[in-house]
Structures are given as structure tokens and as C-alpha cells.
Amino acid sequence: MAGSTEPGNGAGIRRSTSVKDVAALAGVSLGTVSNVLNRPDRVAAATRGRVEQAMSELGFIRNESARQLRAGGSLTVAYVMLDATNPFFTDVAQGAEEAAEEADLSLFLCNSDNRPERELTYLNRLQEQRVQGVLITPVDPDSPTLDDIVRRGTPVVVVDRTREGDTHCSVAVDDRLGARLAVEHLLENGHDRIAFVGGPDTIGQVRDRRRGAVDAMTAAGRSAADLVRVDTAALTVTEGRAAGERIAGLAAADRPTAAVCANDLLALGLLQQYVTLGRRVPEDLAIVGYDDIVFAAAAAVPLTSVRQPRRELGRTAARLLIDEATNPDHVHEQVLFTPELIPRASTRRR
Amino acid sequence: MAGSTEPGNGAGIRRSTSVKDVAALAGVSLGTVSNVLNRPDRVAAATRGRVEQAMSELGFIRNESARQLRAGGSLTVAYVMLDATNPFFTDVAQGAEEAAEEADLSLFLCNSDNRPERELTYLNRLQEQRVQGVLITPVDPDSPTLDDIVRRGTPVVVVDRTREGDTHCSVAVDDRLGARLAVEHLLENGHDRIAFVGGPDTIGQVRDRRRGAVDAMTAAGRSAADLVRVDTAALTVTEGRAAGERIAGLAAADRPTAAVCANDLLALGLLQQYVTLGRRVPEDLAIVGYDDIVFAAAAAVPLTSVRQPRRELGRTAARLLIDEATNPDHVHEQVLFTPELIPRASTRRR
DNA sequence: CTCCAGTTTTGAAACGTTACAATGATGTGA
DNA sequence: TCACATCATTGTAACGTTTCAAAACTGGAG
Numbered sequence: 001m002a003g004s005t006e007p008g009n010g011a012g013i014r015r016s017t018s019v020k021d022v023a024a025l026a027g028v029s030l031g032t033v034s035n036v037l038n039r040p041d042r043v044a045a046a047t048r049g050r051v052e053q054a055m056s057e058l059g060f061i062r063n064e065s066a067r068q069l070r071a072g073g074s075l076t077v078a079y080v081m082l083d084a085t086n087p088f089f090t091d092v093a094q095g096a097e098e099a100a101e102e103a104d105l106s107l108f109l110c111n112s113d114n115r116p117e118r119e120l121t122y123l124n125r126l127q128e129q130r131v132q133g134v135l136i137t138p139v140d141p142d143s144p145t146l147d148d149i150v151r152r153g154t155p156v157v158v159v160d161r162t163r164e165g166d167t168h169c170s171v172a173v174d175d176r177l178g179a180r181l182a183v184e185h186l187l188e189n190g191h192d193r194i195a196f197v198g199g200p201d202t203i204g205q206v207r208d209r210r211r212g213a214v215d216a217m218t219a220a221g222r223s224a225a226d227l228v229r230v231d232t233a234a235l236t237v238t239e240g241r242a243a244g245e246r247i248a249g250l251a252a253a254d255r256p257t258a259a260v261c262a263n264d265l266l267a268l269g270l271l272q273q274y275v276t277l278g279r280r281v282p283e284d285l286a287i288v289g290y291d292d293i294v295f296a297a298a299a300a301v302p303l304t305s306v307r308q309p310r311r312e313l314g315r316t317a318a319r320l321l322i323d324e325a326t327n328p329d330h331v332h333e334q335v336l337f338t339p340e341l342i343p344r345a346s347t348r349r350r
Numbered sequence: 351m352a353g354s355t356e357p358g359n360g361a362g363i364r365r366s367t368s369v370k371d372v373a374a375l376a377g378v379s380l381g382t383v384s385n386v387l388n389r390p391d392r393v394a395a396a397t398r399g400r401v402e403q404a405m406s407e408l409g410f411i412r413n414e415s416a417r418q419l420r421a422g423g424s425l426t427v428a429y430v431m432l433d434a435t436n437p438f439f440t441d442v443a444q445g446a447e448e449a450a451e452e453a454d455l456s457l458f459l460c461n462s463d464n465r466p467e468r469e470l471t472y473l474n475r476l477q478e479q480r481v482q483g484v485l486i487t488p489v490d491p492d493s494p495t496l497d498d499i500v501r502r503g504t505p506v507v508v509v510d511r512t513r514e515g516d517t518h519c520s521v522a523v524d525d526r527l528g529a530r531l532a533v534e535h536l537l538e539n540g541h542d543r544i545a546f547v548g549g550p551d552t553i554g555q556v557r558d559r560r561r562g563a564v565d566a567m568t569a570a571g572r573s574a575a576d577l578v579r580v581d582t583a584a585l586t587v588t589e590g591r592a593a594g595e596r597i598a599g600l601a602a603a604d605r606p607t608a609a610v611c612a613n614d615l616l617a618l619g620l621l622q623q624y625v626t627l628g629r630r631v632p633e634d635l636a637i638v639g640y641d642d643i644v645f646a647a648a649a650a651v652p653l654t655s656v657r658q659p660r661r662e663l664g665r666t667a668a669r670l671l672i673d674e675a676t677n678p679d680h681v682h683e684q685v686l687f688t689p690e691l692i693p694r695a696s697t698r699r700r
Numbered sequence: 701c702t703c704c705a706g707t708t709t710t711g712a713a714a715c716g717t718t719a720c721a722a723t724g725a726t727g728t729g730a
Numbered sequence: 731t732c733a734c735a736t737c738a739t740t741g742t743a744a745c746g747t748t749t750c751a752a753a754a755c756t757g758g759a760g
Contacts, residue, residue, distance in 0.1 A: 016503055069745045108460060121456065128413065128414035295587075298618040368747085369748095387747090416748085420715050421749085
């Protein structure tokens with residue numbers, strides 16, 4: 001770590017130039033400068049030119065706090081993400097950004113990193129800043145915090161989670177169906193003993209997907225007990241590797257022939273561990289992931305996965321949020337998208 | 351897409367409660383409420399209790415715009431990322447967040463998505479909001495915009511890019527060295543014809559890494575012409591696949607036996623395409639990636655890659671930014687980290 | 701009972717902008 | 731030349747906080 005150094009400009013001694021300075025330099029009144037900023041058509045071309053000249057000369061930058069205080073209404077929207085390092089959520093964010101851009105709003109991304117206290121800090125800051133609204137994939141969708149926020153006047157749209165209440169919109173994908181598709185696919189391919197890999201159960205997603213897996217088993221006339229439960233402490237690659245280790249270590253009689261993972265990170269970790277151990281996929285273990293992130297197809301063995309319309313999810317959520325923030329006749333909506341199974345080599349028929 | 355509906359609460363009719371309302375309810379003056387907020391020790395325990403009670407009763411949320419306008423100084427810092435869907439940058443962001451949290455600042459993430467106009471929009475909004483400072487991986491590090499921002503008083507730290515000027519701090523990794531390590535590794539493994547896959551050349555990273563690759567060739571007494579140039583339009587998985595197609599299509603005599611990619615996304619795409627085409631890695635083509643993202647190790651063939659200290663990068667950048675924003679004696683620094691080659695199966699000796 | 705030092709509380713000014721009513725210019729038709 | 735409409739500009743009052751000097755208490759010492 002080499003370093004060359006330079007003298008700094010120190011802390012903010014410079015009071016930034018205000019509309020008053022601009023007015024003085026351009027020889028007009030405050031009001032005119034404000035007009036140039038907000039209703040340029042109302043001011044004579046010549047004056048406007050002079051004001052704009054003065055602005056760029058002074059490097060004027062409008063103080064958003066003052067603007068907002070007086071005029072009300074911020075120009076931003078935020079998405080509080082559960083895990084910014086999970087490609088699933090960044091894709092959702094990209095969709096949200098598209099919709100925000102359409103509406104001339106800026107989207108700020110906040111990463112709660114699965115930590116409730118950090119989520120709360122962000123939510124507070126965002127409310128204090130009076131953002132137009134908040135998109136959030138909450139750590140705990142059932143926490144009353146969300147209702148509080150709505151009650152205090154900030155629109156909220158819950159993304160990729162659902163909840164009973166009706167205080168806000170939500171946009172999600174049918175997790176129960178997704179997992180059912182996955183298990184049905186495996187059953188069709190002749191698998192009997194199937195593992196469901198995922199956890200912790202505090203994550204609604206995990207519960208729903210497990211339930212979907214059970215649905216498929218019982219619908220096919222199998223015992224729910226044939227669904228082997230492999231619990232993980234988080235939905236990460238590392239946890240996936242650990243799960244692989246454990247599954248490989250089971251006695252042959254207990255060992256499942258296929259695994260449905262609660263997400264792709266887990267599936268990729270599991271796959272990687274299996275390959276490392278010299279086992280074959282799908283011969284020794286068929287694997288289905290969930291999310292179909294871009295890396296699923298590029299995996300050691302291309303991964304069968306349940307695809308969710310990620311961008312669409314984000315876009316729809318942001319549109320609903322913007323509608324709620326701007327349309328007095330807004331009606332809350334619970335949108336549920338349908339997932340799709342993408343079969344690849346990791347579940348090739350044996 | 352099913353939907354159940356509920357009547358909405360409409361646009362913000364409710365004027366949010368102000369410190370004035372709180373004061374009225376608690377039977378104290380404005381000043382006292384403000385004191386409770388900012389110097390709780392200065393107010394008698396009994397009164398403080400009454401005020402706090404009133405606050406929670408009314409659901410009071412301090413208006414940050416007003417606070418900032420009067421008191422100055424925001425509590426946020428932002429990172430304008432080049433591509434939020436690239437795991438490299440989200441890891442950097444995570445590091446930055448750690449440092450921001452230490453300093454009790456909130457970090458907002460903005461995704462420029464490689465588009466200069468969007469980057470500019472974000473930078474403007476951030477300046478208008480008077481954020482404490484901006485971390486940025488710029489689309490074009492040589493654009494004068496950055497200097498303008500600094501001149502106008504917002505501290506800027508450039509992340510993962512470098513530039514001649516001395517108006518701001520920067521934190522980067524030695525790209526030339528990283529690529530040299532990659533090529534040296536391939537030369538040691540007996541490769542003669544090596545491709546450098548990357549582009550466009552507008553990205554400094556690509557230029558530096560290519561230069562490093564050339565360095566290694568000439569240092570080993572090879573002709574720089576032995577480094578086959580495979581240009582891509584972006585650093586994405588899709589472009590990697592296209593590059594794979596092209597390389598595989600070359601006449602055997604021209605075809606390189608190894609490829610160094612400008613990043614892991616490219617490498618993963620290339621690898622995937624090769625596998626799809628039925629070619630073998632590393633036998634037909636050895637591949638080295640760059641960044642060592644978490645998915646590199648989980649790839650079809652575990653990917654040799656150049657690892658960069660991503661979190662460290664973000665953490666250091668944020669620390670420098672915070673120092674610049676708060677320490678009058680701040681001195682600009684150009685930090686350069688050292689990369690490391692992580693050899694895996696994709697370059698196993700043949 | 702008075703005075704004083706200390707502690708609490710208050711009131712008004714200020715932050716930089718926007719909105720709006722009022723004023724001033726400019727031009728037009730009779 | 732005048733009345734009038736139109737267009738451009740101005741001045742001032744907010745917006746919701748914080749700050750800070752000053753006022754109002756308190757209780758103990760003399």
C-alpha cells in the first residue's frame with residue numbers, strides 16, 4: 001500500500017453560495033433567481049441569461065434542504081435491501097431504478113444487511129429526510145415498524161415479501177408454487193428422497209418454499225417425511241458448502257438423491273462442495289436452485305433453478321410506490337408474480 | 351399476477367407534526383423541545399419525560415431538511431457505484447458501509463450503471479443534499495466534473511480508479527501488477543499464445559490490465575504481438591460468452607491456448623460458452639479471471655482469478671472521505687493496494 | 701429577608717429557498 | 731394621449747428547525 005500525499009482543502013470553511021449571491025451578481029432580486037430555477041419561462045430571456053451566467057460563475061448549487069423545507073416534497077425514493085451482495089436484490093433494484101427514472105426521481109439504495117437495527121436506522125433517516133416513499137425487503141415483514149411508517153405518512157411498498165395487513169402495497173413472487181414446481185420436476189425425474197435445503201425459518205421465504213415442497217410431495221401421494229430437512233443458518237454460498245458436506249456425509253440409506261435449495265447461493269455452494277468431494281451432479285445428487293441468478297447458468301454444472309421476474313418485481317414495486325405518493329386515489333395492491341422452472345444439467349434425467 | 355385491493359390513504363394530506371405541536375402538548379416552549387432533541391442533559395428530567403411522551407404520542411419525526419438548513423451538516427455519505435449488479439462493487443460497498451457505520455453516518459448507494467448522464471444526475475442531487483462526501487467509481491475518472499465537485503466543497507474519494515490530479519483521495523488496486531501476475535502464471539505453465547479479453551478501452555482498468563499483460567510478455571522476452579487481443583463491448587457475462595464463441599471459432603494456428611480476462615464476469619461467460627461448445631478447460635483453453643468474486647470458485651471449472659481486497663478498498667475509501675470531511679488537517683492520499691493471484695483448476699498445468 | 705450562583709426555560713433571530721400578491725414596465729388600440 | 735392588458739420583476743412571508751442571549755426559577759449562604 002503505497003501513498004503519495006497532497007495538502008487537503010480542510011473542512012468546510014467555504015459557505016456555499018446562495019441564491020442571494022447569485023441575485024447580487026446578476027443585479028436582480030431573489031425572486032427572479034428563484035423564477036429562473038423554477039419557472040424559467042416566466043422570466044425574460046435576457047435576464048435569464050444573466051442569472052444563469054452568474055450561477056455558473058459562482059458555482060451555485062441549490063440547497064435542497066431549503067427547497068424542500070419551503071416547497072415540500074423531496075425528489076427521492078429509497079430501496080432498503082436485505083442483502084446488497086445477493087444478485088437477486090440488485091436485479092430488483094435495477095428494475096426499481098428504471099421506474100424511478102421514468103418518474104424523474106432518484107433512487108437511493110440502502111443495505112440493511114439482514115440486521116434489524118440497521119434497517120431501523122435507515123428507515124428513520126429516510127423518514128427524517130421525507131423521502132417520497134420507501135421500497136423495502138424487510139428483515140421481518142411482520143414487524144409493526146412498517147405500519148408505523150405508513151401511519152406517519154411515508155408510503156411503503158414491501159418487495160419480495162407479503163403480509164396479511166393492508167396498510168401498504170406489496171409485490172412478491174409465489175414462493176410456494178415455485179418450490180412445488182421444483183419438487184414436481186424432481187419427482188418426474190424419478191427421485192424419491194428429496195432434501196429441502198434452507199434456513200433459518202425466521203425467513204418467510206424459506207417457510208413458504210418448504211411448504212411448497214411439502215405440497216408437491218403430498219400431492220404426489222408421498223409422505224411429507226420423505227422430504228429430508230437440511231437446515232442452514234443463512235442463505236449464503238458458505239452455508240451451501242457446509243450443507244453439501246453434511247449431505248455427503250449421510251449414510252447411503254438416508255442420503256437424498258436430490259436437493260431443492262432455498263436460493264441459488266446455497267445451491268452453488270452445495271454444488272461446489274459436491275464437486276470438490278469428487279461426487280457427481282446430477283448422478284449422485286440432483287440440485288435445484290432458486291432465483292436463477294446470472295451465475296446459475298455458469299456454474300460447475302449448469303444449475304436448474306426457479307426463475308423469478310426480478311426486474312419486473314422492482315419495476316412494479318416502484319410504480320406502485322410512485323402511484324401511492326402522487327395519486328390521491330391510490331388503492332393498495334398485493335401483486336403476486338408467477339415463477340418459472342428453468343431446467344438445466346444439474347437435474348438431467350439419470 | 352393476482353391482486354387483492356384495499357382503499358389507499360391517498361397523497362400526503364397530513365402535515366406531519368412539528369416541534370411546535372410537541373411543545374404545545376407538553377406545555378413547554380419550542381426551545382425546550384429542541385433541547386430535548388439536541389442536549390438532553392440540559393433539561394430537567396421531569397420536563398424531558400413530558401416532552402418525550404408528547405413526541406411518541408404524536409409520532410413526531412424531526413424534519414431533517416429544517417435541521418440541516420439551520421444547523422448545517424448532513425449525516426450521510428454516498429457511494430456512486432459503476433455497476434450495482436457486479437459483486438465486486440457490492441463488496442466494496444459493504445466495506446464502505448462498515449466505515450460509515452463506525453462514524454455514525456448513513457451510506458446511500460447510487461447506481462450509475464455505467465451511464466455518464468445518470469452519474470451526473472446523482473452527483474447533482476447529492477451535492478444539492480449537501481452530503482458529507484461522495485465515494486465514486488466514476489464512468490470516466492478524467493472527467494472534470496469531479497474537480498468541480500471538490501471545488502464546490504464536497505469531498506470526493508475515487509474508488510478503484512486513479513487519476514493524475516491531486517484534488518482528491520483515491521483508493522485503488524495495482525491493476526497493471528495484477529494482470530502481470532496472471533500472465534506470468536500462464537507463461538510458467540507453458541502457454542505461448544495468450545489472449546487478453548476485455549474492453550472497451552475507455553475503461554482505464556482495461557487499459558491498465560492490458561498493459562500489465564504486455565509487461566509480462568516483454569519481460570519474459572516474448573513479443574507483445576503474442577498477446578492476442580480479444581475486444582469486448584462491456585465487462586459482462588454476455589460479452590464473455592460472445593468472446594468465447596469468437597475464440598473457439600479461430601483457426602487452430604491463431605487460437606490462443608490461454609486467456610486472461612479483464613474481470614470475472616467476462617471469464618465466467620467465456621468459460622460457460624466453452625463448456626457449452628464441448629471444449630475443455632483448461633486443456634483447450636486456460637482461463638484467468640479478475641476480481642475473484644465469490645462465484646469464481648463455484649464456476650463450472652473453478653476459476654483462477656486475481657483477488658483484490660474489495661472490502662478493504664471500500665473501508666479505506668470511506669475512512670479517507672470521513673477524514674476529509676471532518677479533519678481540517680486532512681491530507682489527500684493516493685492509496686494503492688496489491689492484488690494476489692488465486693490459482694485454481696481453470697489453469698491447472700497440462 | 702436578600703442576594704447570588706447555578707440551573708432551567710424561554711423567545712426571537714437565522715438558515716436558504718419558494719410562493720404569491722403587488723408593483724413596475726411595455727406595448728396596443730381607440 | 732390615455733386607458734388598459736400583458737408581461738417581468740420585486741419584496742415579503744412563510745417552511746421547521748437550532749442557537750444563544752436573556753429571563754425565570756431554585757435553594758442556600760449570609
